[in-house]
Amino acid sequence: MKMNGAKILLECLKLEGVDTVFGYPGGTVINLYDELFSFKEIRHILPRHEQAGVHAADGYARATGKVGVAIATSGPGATNTITGIATAYMDSIPMVIITGQVPTALIGNDAFQEADIIGITRPCTKHNFLVKDVKDLALIVKKAFYIARTGRPGPVLIDLPKDVQIATTEFKYPDTVEIRGYKPTIEGHPKQVEKAVSLILAAKRPVIYVGGGVILGNAAEELTTLGRRLETPVTTTLMGLGSFPEEDPLSLGLLGMHGTYYANMAVSNCDLLVAVGARFDDRVTGKIASFAPHAKIIHIDVDPTSIKKNVRVDLPIVGDVKDVLTQILKVLEEQADKLEAFKKAIVPWSEEIEGWKARHPMGYKQAATVIKPQFVIQKLRELSDPDAIVATDVGQHQMWTAQFFKFNRPRTLLSSGGLGTMGYGLPAAMGAQAAFPDRQVIVVCGDGGFQMNLQELATLVQNRLAVKICILNNNFLGMVRQWQELFFDKRYSQTCMELPIDFIKLAEAFGAKGFQATKPDEVESVIKKGFATPGPVIMEFKVAREEKVLPMVPAGASLTEMVLAS
Amino acid sequence: MKHTIAVLVENEFGVLSRVAGLFSGRGFNIDSLSVAPTNDETISRMTIVTRGDEQIMEQITKQLNKLIDVIKVIDFVDGSAIEREMALIKVTAEDESRAEVLRIVDIFRAKIIDVTPRSYTIEATGAPAKIDAILELLRPLGLKELVRTGSVAIGRGAKGWKG
Ligand SMILES: Cc1cc2nc3c(=O)[nH]c(=O)nc-3n(C[C@H](O)[C@H](O)[C@H](O)COP(=O)(O)OP(=O)(O)OC[C@H]3O[C@@H](n4cnc5c(N)ncnc54)[C@H](O)[C@@H]3O)c2cc1C
Ligand SMILES: Cc1ncc(C[n+]2csc(CCOP(=O)(O)OP(=O)(O)O)c2C)c(N)n1
Numbered sequence: 001m002k003m004n005g006a007k008i009l010l011e012c013l014k015l016e017g018v019d020t021v022f023g024y025p026g027g028t029v030i031n032l033y034d035e036l037f038s039f040k041e042i043r044h045i046l047p048r049h050e051q052a053g054v055h056a057a058d059g060y061a062r063a064t065g066k067v068g069v070a071i072a073t074s075g076p077g078a079t080n081t082i083t084g085i086a087t088a089y090m091d092s093i094p095m096v097i098i099t100g101q102v103p104t105a106l107i108g109n110d111a112f113q114e115a116d117i118i119g120i121t122r123p124c125t126k127h128n129f130l131v132k133d134v135k136d137l138a139l140i141v142k143k144a145f146y147i148a149r150t151g152r153p154g155p156v157l158i159d160l161p162k163d164v165q166i167a168t169t170e171f172k173y174p175d176t177v178e179i180r181g182y183k184p185t186i187e188g189h190p191k192q193v194e195k196a197v198s199l200i201l202a203a204k205r206p207v208i209y210v211g212g213g214v215i216l217g218n219a220a221e222e223l224t225t226l227g228r229r230l231e232t233p234v235t236t237t238l239m240g241l242g243s244f245p246e247e248d249p250l251s252l253g254l255l256g257m258h259g260t261y262y263a264n265m266a267v268s269n270c271d272l273l274v275a276v277g278a279r280f281d282d283r284v285t286g287k288i289a290s291f292a293p294h295a296k297i298i299h300i301d302v303d304p305t306s307i308k309k310n311v312r313v314d315l316p317i318v319g320d321v322k323d324v325l326t327q328i329l330k331v332l333e334e335q336a337d338k339l340e341a342f343k344k345a346i347v348p349w350s351e352e353i354e355g356w357k358a359r360h361p362m363g364y365k366q367a368a369t370v371i372k373p374q375f376v377i378q379k380l381r382e383l384s385d386p387d388a389i390v391a392t393d394v395g396q397h398q399m400w401t402a403q404f405f406k407f408n409r410p411r412t413l414l415s416s417g418g419l420g421t422m423g424y425g426l427p428a429a430m431g432a433q434a435a436f437p438d439r440q441v442i443v444v445c446g447d448g449g450f451q452m453n454l455q456e457l458a459t460l461v462q463n464r465l466a467v468k469i470c471i472l473n474n475n476f477l478g479m480v481r482q483w484q485e486l487f488f489d490k491r492y493s494q495t496c497m498e499l500p501i502d503f504i505k506l507a508e509a510f511g512a513k514g515f516q517a518t519k520p521d522e523v524e525s526v527i528k529k530g531f532a533t534p535g536p537v538i539m540e541f542k543v544a545r546e547e548k549v550l551p552m553v554p555a556g557a558s559l560t561e562m563v564l565a566s
Numbered sequence: 567m568k569h570t571i572a573v574l575v576e577n578e579f580g581v582l583s584r585v586a587g588l589f590s591g592r593g594f595n596i597d598s599l600s601v602a603p604t605n606d607e608t609i610s611r612m613t614i615v616t617r618g619d620e621q622i623m624e625q626i627t628k629q630l631n632k633l634i635d636v637i638k639v640i641d642f643v644d645g646s647a648i649e650r651e652m653a654l655i656k657v658t659a660e661d662e663s664r665a666e667v668l669r670i671v672d673i674f675r676a677k678i679i680d681v682t683p684r685s686y687t688i689e690a691t692g693a694p695a696k697i698d699a700i701l702e703l704l705r706p707l708g709l710k711e712l713v714r715t716g717s718v719a720i721g722r723g724a725k726g727w728k729g
């Protein structure tokens with residue numbers, strides 16, 4: 001059937017299984033929006049800022065595992081998406097972003113609302129496409145989704161000039177796609193897998209170090225089976241939280257800069273580190289030279305560039321985590337005797353780790369009159385549903401959430417790790433809630449970051465997205481203040497948020513509800529009220545202003561050089 | 567260590583900036599880069615001369631391979647490729663130096679491609695080291711202008727990379 005480009009795009013989205021898009025109209029996408037007007041199969045949500053639209057698509061993608069889709073107009077609409085795209089790129093989130101562009105004949109002429117979005121997003125997309133001919137559109141959309149979701153996932157941008165939306169052609173969606181320069185390795189090399197099993201079974205002090213790849217690759221189940229079968233301790237990165245149940249005694253929780261004492265000690269003293277879908281980020285390794293100094297390292301990753309980028313690796317396995325873990329489990333099965341011997345041999349190691357856990361458990365000092373932020377997180381955990389989805393913004397509250405919430409399921413923590421984007425949390429929660437209207441979706445924000453995208457309260461109320469917004473208000477840009485306290489003599493340059501904001505009135509102005517807790521004994525009732533109230537709710541907690549996130553490995557120090565909670 | 571890499575890419579709009587952007591964005595060096603379509607017009611071939619230790623070279627080839635538009639990357643290990651470069655060189659050539667220039671051109675099997683009473687323009691082809699050598703001899707005579715193509719390289723032996 002003959003259709004115009006705008007309609008073809010929508011048909012392609014439908015065929016890719018897209019049910020929700022987040023977008024903002026404008027001159028160069030007005031034709032697309034005109035088609036959308038009568039296209040009922042796709043739900044369109046209008047955020048109040050394109051950045052938030054992209055974060056919402058990102059939150060949707062992280063919560064569901066599907067490709068998130070966002071739309072923006074050319075020029076300022078397109079440039080507003082950049083932070084959202086870069087955020088998704090750093091955390092390998094599958095997304096397709098569609099931007100309008102000025103008509104092909106005007107490209108390069110400094111036309112009204114023209115921006116070279118292909119040039120601008122080249123370094124922060126997995127790939128991008130400019131559609132020059134409506135005949136290419138269907139194939140390009142097919143490629144874009146394929147690239148976004150396979151291999152190491154990532155955002156792909158399609159720049160769609162206005163005249164291409166108007167031009168018509170015969171529509172046929174290709175069944176398959178073949179890109180000669182793009183062939184991700186899925187299965188692990190069998191020889192390498194066998195070697196890995198031998199290395200594991202020969203270890204006396206093994207640790208499994210799990211990253212976001214296990215969540216992205218839907219391999220939490222396989223990973224959990226492996227950890228339990230080997231009775232080997234498991235530590236996760238911020239992005240890996242939820243891939244192994246934190247309530248399992250084998251869990252060491254978070255490692256790295258704000259990781260647990262025992263996770264960092266275990267990594268620093270292990271003789272074998274099995275890295276699964278993790279990329280040895282500097283927040284995790286601390287000083288590279290003294291990272292896991294006694295360990296042989298096995299690294300499983302679908303992206304060859306992640307391997308040996310920052311640390312030496314003794315045994316690389318390129319492949320998809322799910323496939324490789326399945327292969328490993330299979331080989332292990334054939335070695336039942338050796339497995340029993342291995343489990344006996346690592347008992348002293350497990351005892352040593354228990355010793356570290358006992359010496360410095362995760363904790364904080366409770367206070368009688370002032371709310372400790374960690375206490376709020378623990379209460380949120382206690383009072384929320386087991387399958388609640390928790391988004392965070394960026395800062396101290398993010399780290400307290402990572403440390404104290406105890407994530408047991410994959411895709412329940414949505415957090416900007418790689419780019420560390422303030423303003424991410426609220427719109428990401430919005431995207432997750434759009435995907436799962438019946439699940440509890442909570443966002444933990446700081447008072448600073450909340451203000452970076454608070455306009456989305458309007459989107460929440462309008463679309464009946466019942467996100468529970470928890471603001472840990474310390475009247476500080478707390479994470480930066482913490483660094484100033486520790487490393488700059490408490491010179492709090494521009495980190496005090498002087499103006500007290502009435503967040504309750506703010507909620508009401510948007511037609512939402514707000515509650516505030518100023519004392520520890522109000523925390524529980526505010527959370528209960530917040531959860532019980534229909535629709536979006538702000539829960540503001542006035543917390544201890546100068547609380548620090550601890551433990552902390554100062555930037556550039558070794559993992560063993562932790563500043564611990566006293 | 568200096569490395570010569572051949573990169574087969576889709577002959578498409580924007581590919582050069584993807585490759586160049588990769589090098590500048592990640593702080594890799596480019597000593598020279600040359601690019602043109604191959605026998606298969608859908609494929610272009612780049613020859614990139616770069617430097618780095620083993621770990622950096624591994625990252626460079628992996629990162630290049632990761633680009634969707636890159637079809638193949640060949641990192642020529644020492645001696646496995648034949649490399650050639652062309653230079654166009656404009657030198658001062660007056661009175662007594664005119665004969666000297668001609669001698670040098672002759673020794674290096676280069677060609678004079680333009681002549682004026684005060685200058686010669688020379689075309690020289692060869693391994694990059696040979697170009698360096700002829701330049702070293704010509705420089706004292708007065709180099710007015712120099713343009714080098716950068717290396718192109720092809721593997722030794724019978725095996726060929728299509729395109
Ligand atoms: C204020 C702040 C503090 C932070 N402190 C810490 C901290 O203390 N500890 C910490 O851990 N992080 C911390 N982070 C986060 C940190 O910056 C990084 O984002 C994080 O450590 C990276 O996690 P990852 O290694 O799991 O990599 P990800 O970014 O999740 O990368 C995933 C890896 O898995 C691979 N992969 C993807 N899909 C697959 C698949 N299907 N199969 C195989 N491999 C796959 C990818 O190629 C990639 O290498 C902090 C962030 C902020 C903002
Ligand atoms: C967009 C953006 N700008 C600046 C920063 C630097 N930064 C990191 S954490 C932080 C403070 C966040 O303050 P707040 O949102 O109140 O959270 P808190 O740390 O107090 O919990 C800042 C400014 C950032 N990560 N993102």
Ligand SMILES: [Mg+2]
Nearest residue numbers: 446447476478
């Ligand atoms: Mg704050």
